[in-house]
Amino acid sequence: MSLSLSQFNALSQADATSQLLTCCTSTSWANTLADARPFADLDALLTSSDAAWQQAQTEEGNLLEAFDGHPQIGNVNSLKEKYRNTQDSAAHEQSGANDADDAVIEALAQGNQDYLDKFGFIFIVFATGKSAQQMLDLLQARLPNDRDTELLNAATEQNKITRLRLQKLLSAA
Known part of the structure; x- marks a missing residue:
């Protein structure tokens, strides 16, 4: 599902959080970013996402929750x-x-x-x-x-993945 930024900004808190959890499964990150709406543009959203991820990284549980959202590459x-x-x-x-x-x-x-x-x-x-x-x-x-x-390397890589997913979520609708 692709949303415009204005559509994303207009979502309920629960719906915005749900959409964000498709980009990164850290509940702390998703809640923080949903709370930061509305965003003027994609750059503002990405900057806020980076800040929310920095905040989320202070708790190892938030990192592990985000990492658990990825399928294991092992098969x-x-x-x-x-x-x-x-x-x-x-x-x-x-x-x-x-x-x-x-x-x-x-x-x-x-x-x-x-x-x-x-x-x-x-x-x-x-x-x-x-x-x-x-x-x-x-x-x-x-x-x-x-x-x-x-943990730091994986958190850095997670943020790159999340930024790409946010851009895909909010591509022009």
Whole structure:
């Protein structure tokens, strides 16, 4: 569902919060942002979203609530489906790309499970435009971190995802 900014501003508190929870499942963030309406323009909304997310980050429970709103990337079949189009478009560029992609997919599934086991929450990354190999590289670079560092990294990535989702929610209706 796409709304104009004026439509969003006119929603009831409950409906605005419900719409916001489709962008980020942190109840604290959604309530804070819904309370901040009306917004003059998309930039004002995004600035308020950033501020609400900064406030929400002070409680680990808010972060974990937001992270729980993402499906875990760990099932090999779902990963293959997710990256199938990328794989097809890159197949002509590299010989043996399909075999390499299967290995990358398997490693990504295992890395996601290792990450969840270590940190207690799923690997969060702004995935738009990233290949499976790029995702794996990022995952492997972040896996050695401590939990506090990863909470901050995941929170930063969550905010990027949320901003994109807000823009999609409020695209011109």
